[in-house]
Amino acid sequence: MKNASTSVAITLKQVQKTFSDGTLALKPLDLHIEQGEILVLLGPSGCGKTTTLRLIAGLEFCDQGGQILFGERDVTQIAIEQRRVGMVFQSYALFPNMDVSENIAYGLRVRGENKATQQKKVNEMLELFDLQPYAQRAIDQLSGGQRQRVALARAIITEPEVLLLDEPLSALDALLKKRLRTDINALLKRLGITAVYVTHDQEEAMAMGDRIAILDHGEIAQIGTAEEIYLSPNSEFVANFIGQMNHFDGLLQGQALSFGKQFLPLSPSLYQSCSGGKRLRCMARPEDVCLMAFDEATVKGAVSHSVFLGDRTRVLVEVEGLQEPVHVDCFERKRYTIGDRVGLMIPPSRLVLLPNSGME
Numbered sequence: 557m558k559n560a561s562t563s564v565a566i567t568l569k570q571v572q573k574t575f576s577d578g579t580l581a582l583k584p585l586d587l588h589i590e591q592g593e594i595l596v597l598l599g600p601s602g603c604g605k606t607t608t609l610r611l612i613a614g615l616e617f618c619d620q621g622g623q624i625l626f627g628e629r630d631v632t633q634i635a636i637e638q639r640r641v642g643m644v645f646q647s648y649a650l651f652p653n654m655d656v657s658e659n660i661a662y663g664l665r666v667r668g669e670n671k672a673t674q675q676k677k678v679n680e681m682l683e684l685f686d687l688q689p690y691a692q693r694a695i696d697q698l699s700g701g702q703r704q705r706v707a708l709a710r711a712i713i714t715e716p717e718v719l720l721l722d723e724p725l726s727a728l729d730a731l732l733k734k735r736l737r738t739d740i741n742a743l744l745k746r747l748g749i750t751a752v753y754v755t756h757d758q759e760e761a762m763a764m765g766d767r768i769a770i771l772d773h774g775e776i777a778q779i780g781t782a783e784e785i786y787l788s789p790n791s792e793f794v795a796n797f798i799g800q801m802n803h804f805d806g807l808l809q810g811q812a813l814s815f816g817k818q819f820l821p822l823s824p825s826l827y828q829s830c831s832g833g834k835r836l837r838c839m840a841r842p843e844d845v846c847l848m849a850f851d852e853a854t855v856k857g858a859v860s861h862s863v864f865l866g867d868r869t870r871v872l873v874e875v876e877g878l879q880e881p882v883h884v885d886c887f888e889r890k891r892y893t894i895g896d897r898v899g900l901m902i903p904p905s906r907l908v909l910l911p912n913s914g915m916e
């Protein structure tokens with residue numbers, strides 16, 4: 557089965573949503589999703605992820621003035637039945653009175669496809685999702701992962717133009733989640749399906765999306781690849797939402813950031829981008845902070861917490877002059893004890909500066 561020919565780009569132009577009770581769930585949104593792209597919508601509860609998905613599906617309609625295009629086709633006013641979307645939900649939404657094959661065939665049957673075509677395509681789906689042994693099983697005799705595969709098969713059998721997935725893995729256990737997200741990503745890529753994937757799990761977002769759009773209070777805070785968002789967040793909100801981030805607030809002194817009696821050397825390019833401000837806020841990821849000998853360091857502290865995580869040890873270090881402990885990921889197998897006096901080092905090139913964070 558090949559979907560690439562049927563899948564389309566999705567364009568949202570000034571799409572805003574106000575619910576009947578006056579809630580502004582989505583501020584005017586411009587978004588373009590390429591044909592065959594997987595875009596993940598990520599953000600905290602209530603930020604507008606599901607609303608965006610439902611607007612694309614045709615389960616909700618946007619405020620006047622907004623426009624939604626599938627390829628060149630304006631679908632803004634078109635009902636879900638005419639939009640050619642496939643949907644997969646967290647709750648599977650499978651029909652309990654039908655077996656696996658009947659569930660998968662549902663969309664074709666509604667469309668009035670003949671029995672032979674239905675059977676042929678269902679067989680393709682059973683094979684694609686490794687569901688052949690379960691073809692005649694009742695839904696309540698399947699595991700969560702198998703149910704979700706049936707839901708996916710049912711959604712793509714009709715060769716939708718776009719596939720919309722709303723937290724499809726959130727009911728599954730961690731191990732299965734990891735396996736299925738890799739499988740789903742590979743499948744969508746192989747079939748070339750344009751997909752919008754809602755999650756609040758950042759690791760899932762990074763594993764699944766070609767790009768991630770981080771939503772905050774009904775607007776896009778940042779959109780980009782996982783690397784762009786993780787390595788160059790454009791706001792504190794984004795920096796704190798994806799991964800762990802350390803913050804260093806201080807004064808610009810020479811080419812360093814100082815706080816209390818400590819100082820962090822800055823790279824020339826970072827220093828030049830400070831736009832002449834005196835106060836500064838820099839950030840660094842835990843894996844970019846190194847522990848070193850106390851006496852040789854320009855930033856010193858004491859270990860307040862240490863957790864062995866298998867591939868690394870996460871160490872928290874209290875530093876005088878900073879409000880929050882610094883999170884450090886240590887990859888060498890060394891043990892740290894609470895109270896250990898340690899030095900911190902951050903390669904200047906690994907310090908991140910937020911846009912406009914060179915404050916007066």
Ligand SMILES: Nc1ncnc2c1ncn2[C@@H]1O[C@H](COP(=O)(O)OP(=O)(O)OP(=O)(O)O)[C@@H](O)[C@H]1O
Binds near residue numbers: 606
């Ligand atoms: N039918 C509705 N009527 C009024 N307000 C609504 C309705 N549906 C959603 N909202 C509000 O719109 C905002 C966005 O909701 P939405 O469901 O899109 O968020 P979400 O990011 O998907 O959240 P979650 O991760 O909790 O599912 C929220 O403030 C929500 O309360």
